Protein backbone atom coordinates (compact mmCIF):
# COMPACT_ATOMS: atom_id res chain seq x y z
CA UNK A 1 0.00 0.00 0.00
CA UNK A 2 1.26 3.46 -0.87
CA UNK A 3 1.91 5.54 2.17
CA UNK A 4 -0.16 8.72 2.47
CA UNK A 5 1.60 11.95 1.62
CA UNK A 6 0.44 15.28 3.01
CA UNK A 7 0.99 17.20 -0.16
CA UNK A 8 -1.15 19.38 -2.42
CA UNK A 9 0.94 22.09 -4.01
CA UNK A 10 4.12 20.06 -4.04
CA UNK A 11 6.18 22.53 -2.05
CA UNK A 12 6.67 23.11 1.67
CA UNK A 13 5.06 26.36 2.83
CA UNK A 14 7.96 26.87 5.27
CA UNK A 15 11.22 25.97 3.55
CA UNK A 16 9.79 26.04 -0.01
CA UNK A 17 11.54 22.75 -0.80
CA UNK A 18 9.97 19.87 -2.74
CA UNK A 19 10.36 16.14 -3.11
CA UNK A 20 12.73 14.31 -3.20
CA UNK A 21 14.84 16.77 -1.18
CA UNK A 22 12.24 16.71 1.59
CA UNK A 23 9.47 14.26 2.46
CA UNK A 24 5.85 14.84 3.35
CA UNK A 25 5.01 11.68 5.25
CA UNK A 26 4.38 12.94 8.78
CA UNK A 27 0.86 14.05 9.60
CA UNK A 28 1.12 17.84 10.10
CA UNK A 29 -1.22 19.24 12.76
CA UNK A 30 -1.80 22.86 11.82
CA UNK A 31 -2.57 23.71 15.45
CA UNK A 32 -0.66 21.74 18.13
CA UNK A 33 -2.31 18.35 18.55
CA UNK A 34 -3.36 18.72 22.18
CA UNK A 35 -5.30 21.87 21.27
CA UNK A 36 -6.80 20.48 18.10
CA UNK A 37 -6.39 16.91 16.96
CA UNK A 38 -8.54 17.28 13.87
CA UNK A 39 -7.03 19.90 11.62
CA UNK A 40 -4.47 18.18 9.45
CA UNK A 41 -2.56 20.34 7.02
CA UNK A 42 -0.47 19.68 3.94
CA UNK A 43 2.61 21.06 2.22
CA UNK A 44 4.49 21.05 5.52
CA UNK A 45 7.59 18.89 5.07
CA UNK A 46 8.76 16.37 7.65
CA UNK A 47 11.80 18.36 8.63
CA UNK A 48 9.89 21.62 9.16
CA UNK A 49 7.19 19.74 11.02
CA UNK A 50 9.77 18.18 13.30
CA UNK A 51 11.58 21.51 13.75
CA UNK A 52 8.44 23.15 15.16
CA UNK A 53 7.75 20.26 17.51
CA UNK A 54 11.22 19.50 18.85
CA UNK A 55 12.93 21.16 21.79
CA UNK A 56 16.29 22.70 21.08
CA UNK A 57 18.79 22.52 23.88
CA UNK A 58 21.14 24.85 22.04
CA UNK A 59 18.66 27.71 22.34
CA UNK A 60 18.36 29.98 25.35
CA UNK A 61 14.68 28.91 25.55
CA UNK A 62 14.82 25.21 24.77
CA UNK A 63 11.06 24.66 24.40
CA UNK A 64 9.72 24.09 20.92
CA UNK A 65 7.30 26.55 19.30
CA UNK A 66 4.53 23.95 19.52
CA UNK A 67 5.10 23.39 23.22
CA UNK A 68 4.92 27.09 24.04
CA UNK A 69 1.67 27.59 22.08
CA UNK A 70 0.17 24.46 23.53
CA UNK A 71 0.89 25.47 27.10
CA UNK A 72 -0.39 29.01 26.70
CA UNK A 73 -3.73 28.07 25.34
CA UNK A 74 -4.09 25.06 27.60
CA UNK A 75 -3.57 27.08 30.77
CA UNK A 76 -6.00 29.65 29.55
CA UNK A 77 -8.51 26.92 28.87
CA UNK A 78 -7.86 25.57 32.34
CA UNK A 79 -8.77 28.91 33.90
CA UNK A 80 -11.94 29.16 31.89
CA UNK A 81 -13.03 25.67 32.87
CA UNK A 82 -11.83 25.76 36.45
CA UNK A 83 -15.34 24.99 37.56
CA UNK A 84 -15.17 23.45 40.98
CA UNK A 85 -13.13 23.86 44.12
CA UNK A 86 -11.04 20.76 43.43
CA UNK A 87 -10.21 21.04 39.75
CA UNK A 88 -7.31 23.45 40.28
CA UNK A 89 -5.36 20.67 42.00
CA UNK A 90 -4.91 19.04 38.61
CA UNK A 91 -3.11 22.10 37.29
CA UNK A 92 0.24 21.29 35.74
CA UNK A 93 2.39 23.61 33.75
CA UNK A 94 6.01 24.06 32.84
CA UNK A 95 5.65 27.81 32.40
CA UNK A 96 3.07 28.92 34.93
CA UNK A 97 2.48 28.85 38.64
CA UNK A 98 -1.10 28.94 39.79
CA UNK A 99 -2.06 30.56 43.07
CA UNK A 100 -5.43 29.23 43.97
CA UNK A 101 -6.29 31.57 46.83
CA UNK A 102 -5.96 34.66 44.67
CA UNK A 103 -6.99 32.92 41.45
CA UNK A 104 -3.78 34.16 39.87
CA UNK A 105 -1.65 32.57 37.26
CA UNK A 106 1.87 33.81 36.94
CA UNK A 107 4.32 33.02 34.21
CA UNK A 108 7.70 31.72 35.33
CA UNK A 109 9.57 34.27 33.28
CA UNK A 110 11.57 36.83 35.16
CA UNK A 111 12.16 40.07 33.27
CA UNK A 112 14.32 41.53 35.97
CA UNK A 113 16.66 38.63 36.61
CA UNK A 114 16.73 37.14 33.16
CA UNK A 115 15.67 39.60 30.46
CA UNK A 116 17.30 37.77 27.56
CA UNK A 117 15.41 34.59 28.42
CA UNK A 118 12.17 36.53 28.77
CA UNK A 119 12.64 38.27 25.42
CA UNK A 120 13.43 35.03 23.65
CA UNK A 121 10.38 33.42 25.23
CA UNK A 122 8.16 36.26 23.94
CA UNK A 123 9.69 35.93 20.49
CA UNK A 124 9.01 32.19 20.42
CA UNK A 125 5.43 32.77 21.50
CA UNK A 126 4.97 35.23 18.63
CA UNK A 127 6.54 32.81 16.14
CA UNK A 128 4.17 30.11 17.38
CA UNK A 129 1.13 32.32 16.71
CA UNK A 130 2.32 33.10 13.18
CA UNK A 131 3.08 29.41 12.68
CA UNK A 132 -0.52 28.43 13.42
CA UNK A 133 -1.79 31.26 11.22
CA UNK A 134 0.07 30.28 8.05
CA UNK A 135 -0.58 26.56 8.43
CA UNK A 136 -4.30 27.06 8.95
CA UNK A 137 -4.51 29.71 6.24
CA UNK A 138 -2.90 27.32 3.78
CA UNK A 139 -5.17 24.46 4.86
CA UNK A 140 -8.21 26.62 4.13
CA UNK A 141 -7.08 28.56 1.05
CA UNK A 142 -4.11 26.55 -0.38
CA UNK A 143 -2.52 29.95 -0.93
CA UNK A 144 0.12 29.92 1.81
CA UNK A 145 2.98 29.76 -0.69
CA UNK A 146 2.25 33.29 -1.92
CA UNK A 147 5.37 35.42 -1.69
CA UNK A 148 3.51 38.00 0.38
CA UNK A 149 4.03 35.59 3.30
CA UNK A 150 7.81 35.41 2.91
CA UNK A 151 8.39 37.53 6.01
CA UNK A 152 6.35 35.07 8.06
CA UNK A 153 8.47 32.21 6.70
CA UNK A 154 11.69 34.01 7.60
CA UNK A 155 10.48 34.90 11.08
CA UNK A 156 8.89 31.58 12.02
CA UNK A 157 11.10 29.03 10.27
CA UNK A 158 14.46 30.82 10.17
CA UNK A 159 14.11 33.04 13.21
CA UNK A 160 15.06 36.10 11.13
CA UNK A 161 13.56 39.56 11.36
CA UNK A 162 10.62 40.43 13.52
CA UNK A 163 6.90 40.89 12.96
CA UNK A 164 4.77 42.81 15.42
CA UNK A 165 1.96 41.08 17.26
CA UNK A 166 -0.77 43.27 18.66
CA UNK A 167 -2.85 42.27 21.63
CA UNK A 168 -6.29 43.39 22.70
CA UNK A 169 -6.01 43.87 26.45
CA UNK A 170 -9.03 42.65 28.33
CA UNK A 171 -10.40 44.12 31.48
CA UNK A 172 -10.80 42.25 34.70
CA UNK A 173 -12.35 39.10 33.32
CA UNK A 174 -12.15 36.98 30.25
CA UNK A 175 -15.22 36.37 28.18
CA UNK A 176 -15.60 33.02 26.59
CA UNK A 177 -16.38 33.36 22.91
CA UNK A 178 -16.27 29.72 21.86
CA UNK A 179 -17.15 26.27 23.08
CA UNK A 180 -14.10 25.28 25.07
CA UNK A 181 -14.84 21.55 24.88
CA UNK A 182 -14.46 21.58 21.11
CA UNK A 183 -11.03 21.47 19.43
CA UNK A 184 -9.57 24.98 19.45
CA UNK A 185 -9.84 26.73 16.11
CA UNK A 186 -8.88 29.95 14.45
CA UNK A 187 -11.50 31.00 11.94
CA UNK A 188 -11.40 32.15 8.38
CA UNK A 189 -14.43 33.40 6.50
CA UNK A 190 -14.99 35.58 3.43
CA UNK A 191 -14.58 38.73 5.46
CA UNK A 192 -11.35 37.75 7.22
CA UNK A 193 -9.86 36.59 3.91
CA UNK A 194 -10.83 39.88 2.28
CA UNK A 195 -9.25 41.78 5.17
CA UNK A 196 -6.01 39.85 4.67
CA UNK A 197 -6.03 40.73 0.96
CA UNK A 198 -6.95 44.38 1.38
CA UNK A 199 -5.45 45.38 4.72
CA UNK A 200 -2.83 42.72 5.44
CA UNK A 201 -3.87 41.79 8.95
CA UNK A 202 -5.65 38.91 10.65
CA UNK A 203 -7.64 38.98 13.89
CA UNK A 204 -6.63 35.79 15.74
CA UNK A 205 -8.92 34.63 18.55
CA UNK A 206 -8.43 31.59 20.71
CA UNK A 207 -9.73 30.84 24.22
CA UNK A 208 -10.92 34.44 24.52
CA UNK A 209 -7.46 35.87 23.79
CA UNK A 210 -7.32 38.33 20.90
CA UNK A 211 -4.31 39.06 18.74
CA UNK A 212 -3.87 41.10 15.56
CA UNK A 213 -1.29 39.66 13.19
CA UNK A 214 0.56 41.66 10.55
CA UNK A 215 0.47 38.92 7.96
CA UNK A 216 1.56 40.93 4.92
CA UNK A 217 3.32 44.24 4.28
CA UNK A 218 -0.03 45.93 3.68
CA UNK A 219 -0.68 45.87 7.42
CA UNK A 220 2.10 48.44 7.99
CA UNK A 221 0.34 50.91 5.68
CA UNK A 222 -2.97 50.28 7.41
CA UNK A 223 -2.00 50.55 11.04
CA UNK A 224 -4.43 53.45 11.57
CA UNK A 225 -7.28 51.41 10.14
CA UNK A 226 -6.35 48.38 12.27
CA UNK A 227 -6.27 50.51 15.41
CA UNK A 228 -9.63 51.95 14.49
CA UNK A 229 -11.11 48.48 14.05
CA UNK A 230 -9.68 47.33 17.38
CA UNK A 231 -10.99 50.49 19.04
CA UNK A 232 -14.47 49.61 17.86
CA UNK A 233 -14.25 46.50 20.03
CA UNK A 234 -12.89 48.50 22.93
CA UNK A 235 -15.69 51.05 22.54
CA UNK A 236 -18.35 48.39 22.31
CA UNK A 237 -18.57 48.05 26.06
CA UNK A 238 -17.08 44.58 25.82
CA UNK A 239 -14.24 43.65 28.14
CA UNK A 240 -11.43 45.19 26.11
CA UNK A 241 -9.61 48.22 27.38
CA UNK A 242 -6.49 48.67 25.29
CA UNK A 243 -4.72 47.71 22.08
CA UNK A 244 -0.98 47.27 22.40
CA UNK A 245 1.98 45.81 20.60
CA UNK A 246 3.06 42.78 22.58
CA UNK A 247 6.62 43.32 23.75
CA UNK A 248 6.59 41.21 26.86
CA UNK A 249 4.76 37.98 27.36
CA UNK A 250 3.49 39.04 30.76
CA UNK A 251 1.45 41.81 29.14
CA UNK A 252 -1.06 39.07 28.44
CA UNK A 253 -3.64 38.72 31.14
CA UNK A 254 -3.95 35.06 32.02
CA UNK A 255 -6.28 35.34 34.92
CA UNK A 256 -9.80 36.21 35.81
CA UNK A 257 -8.27 39.02 37.81
CA UNK A 258 -5.46 41.30 36.84
CA UNK A 259 -2.16 40.35 38.32
CA UNK A 260 0.85 42.50 38.99
CA UNK A 261 3.70 42.52 36.51
Ligand SMILES: [Zn+2]
Pocket residue numbers: 012013014015016017022044045046047048049
Ligand atom coordinates in the same frame (compact mmCIF):
# COMPACT_ATOMS: atom_id res chain seq x y z
ZN1 LIG B 1 9.91 22.40 4.93
